Amino acid sequence: MEGNILIVDDEEVVIKSCERILTPEGYNVKGVTSARDAMEMLKNGEFDLVITDLKMPGVDGLELIHWIHKSNPRLGIVVITGYPSQESIKEALEYGIIDYLPKPFSPQLLLDVTEKAINAVKAKKEEEKPIEVADVEAKYNEIMEVIRKNKDKPGSLIPILQQTQEILGYLPPTVQRLIAKELNIPVSEVHGVVSFYSFFTMKPKGKHNLRVCLGTACYVKRANEILAKIKEVLGIEEGGITKDRKFSLETVRCLGACGLAPVVVVDHDTHGAVDPVKVEDIIKKYE
């Protein structure tokens, strides 16, 4: 089996034994001893499954689950617990954990539960995949029209990508393949351009897109605090999108509205002289 797994337990020995059991099966296993470290790891890496203890000093497992639920709902969660009947398990179940491992557990049970969980995550991903395809299909004619209009002009790739993104909101692999085929160029070239320019995004945007300016003038007026506050309110990271697809968040390099610093742009509205404390009010306007 393949899959990237993160083990979170304050007891090093649990991590070690899980690694010993899961690694020979082909899983890629990493372990951390606190929920805080786990959040750091999850922010920076691609994982399929988190196996976490509930009782931990500092931030506990439930808080971690809550955080994952908000920031990356696709991630599978399995809970390790000594007391399966406790209230906390019920609460964890409400957040859609896949399964739990009662302590102490046998190697076979760990393997079974892990396999089941990884399969569930993959099935969910499969299920979600067509969204991107469906998005492209729904706008197929418009996209083809854009390609047809620009195709024969020199240097047409970037304008085509810009207009396609205007239509779709993002540039998923499906549409990159389509454009490559129509322009008769390698997909790698299209992807090379998409990944080079910050204007292009491969992630879908929310109904409302928040852009926080981090230019010099905004930065010296503490734009980073505004960003932190928005992340906290929406529970998403930069480049992320809320579960209901309502809000997405990105940062930009200077919008040239320095006179109004610090600036947050929502869709096409520019909000100037934003006070970190009042960020919530701005978001509420678009709820």
Added chain:
Amino acid sequence: MERYRANLMLCGGTGCIASGSLKVKEALEEELRKRGLDKEIVVTLTGCNGFCAQGPLLIVHPDEIFYEKLKPEDISYLVEEHFVKGRPVEKFMYREPGKKAAVPTMSEIPFFKHQVLRALRNKGLIDPESIDDYIARDGYMAAAKALLEMTPEQIIKEIKDSGLRGRGGAGFPTGLKWELCARAQGDQKYILCNGDEGDPGAFMDRSIMEADPHVVLEGMIIGARAIGATKGYIYVRAEYPLAVRRLQLAIDQAKEYGLLGENILNSGFSLDIEIYQGAGAFVCGEETALMRSLEGKRGMPIPRPPFPVNKGLWGKPTVLNNVETYANIPQIILNGADWFRSLGTEKSTGTKVFALTGAVNNIGLIEVPMGIPLRTIIYDIGGGIKKGRKFKAVQLGGPSGGCIPEHLLDTPVTYEDIVKTGAIVGSGGMVVMDDSNCMVNVARFFLEFTADESCGKCPPCRIGTRVMLDKLIDITEGRGKEGDIELLEDLSKDIIKTSLCGLGQTAPNPVLTTIRYFRDEYESHIHEKWCKAGVCRELSTFYIDAEACKGCGVCARACPQNAITGEKKKPHEINQELCIKCRTCYEKCKFGAVKVGPRDMFKKEKVGEEVKV
């Protein structure tokens, strides 16, 4: 053109639109209609006026009365008083910080008084969406003169004689560039305009494109004629939608009037101009990278020579100039090189537009003669430092530039003098910092930017900026150690020497200048673990000076953590366990009683003597 009793020029720049000028426009038109004044008084939406922080702005011509910060609900009163009863309304006028008297007209406001408008001569005076307005201000006269009365050699000579240098940052002589390209052999030549304004803190080009799009086209027509180009592109950031829209409108109008397209003004010369939207990559401000981007590729620079004037876009001879450079061209052709040279210094002629932002009272877009001292810009035009704080540094040239300290404020703004300080004039971003800014953190900010924007082609820039950034992060987070400063200096020298393009060659400038002028701050970060400005959270402790504290309680009410306690009129105290170092109390305190101490001030047994907590 219709004549009106009064022309109300309402600013429609990005800044003023954001602060609500479109709603003010609706209210004004509605009110004038209601009172039957709409036949006598007309409202025009102009491009950026420049005084962005005071928006929305309204200037009433012919009297030049200046109103600021207007709201739709003020309009009824304003129209009643000013346009019915003829009494200009003082309460909407500008006041100098700390002074009570209203300043009624624009030319009396210090922010405008020291400026000389050349590149921005039409700002706020014309409707940027009307070619007729532009023509009424001598628009396209220079193009006509260049096409009908001058040879390409004469055009080039005039520009060379004027001493005009590229306003995008590097300051290369424009006339020389044109001459080199005119001499180059090629069946097709291109003229490009760089509107990919990427420096954080700069918005000069955006304002010109929004306020006076035709001047850019006219400059390009003249340049195209000089070098023999028949096709032009304007490369604009996609983040500037209003500029794109107005430029497109200007191109369409110019075509309709026969000022663009085939056989312009029957001169036999043809030129077509298209807009190309950038996709957000700072390195695309570099000329070879910009051309790759226009070709639809990843915008990565290539080694020079061959220079673009010989082999540029699609391998053809190409001239690329900045928006502001083009905005200067028509005036030089009309008034002559000597007129242009009448301002500025021997080697830096004419004027320069700056985007003045940061800790000054007056924020906005300004145009000043070259050679003006920095001090005049910051104190006379900028109105000094906000909230009476102390000036610390002025950052010029964005991520390629540097920070200039107090003792060099009398440096005249010329290409040569600014370079001597370690900064560059750059495209014109000018960010003023006060004593609440930490210079190490500022250097880190710019390095974060360049490390992120490095295209990755050459290792000195890709890896070098990253290593420097890691060091700066270490220093600002308390892991700095002996020798770090020297290492940063060493790395800087190597990166400058070995990088492929301007991005890498200038990236260490912010670090080098801050080390040069604010070495003590680096040292206190590294040795004392103390960020004296209280910006680097890991290196500061906030405490209240019991002697200075008046016990007003403002800090306690403002504290989001409820970490401050104390009785009324008695010294307050900060609970260090609860404090998250958000600086709120530090900024709110009117008596300067909140102080910043080193990281470990309460951890050591021996507490510093000045601390009586």
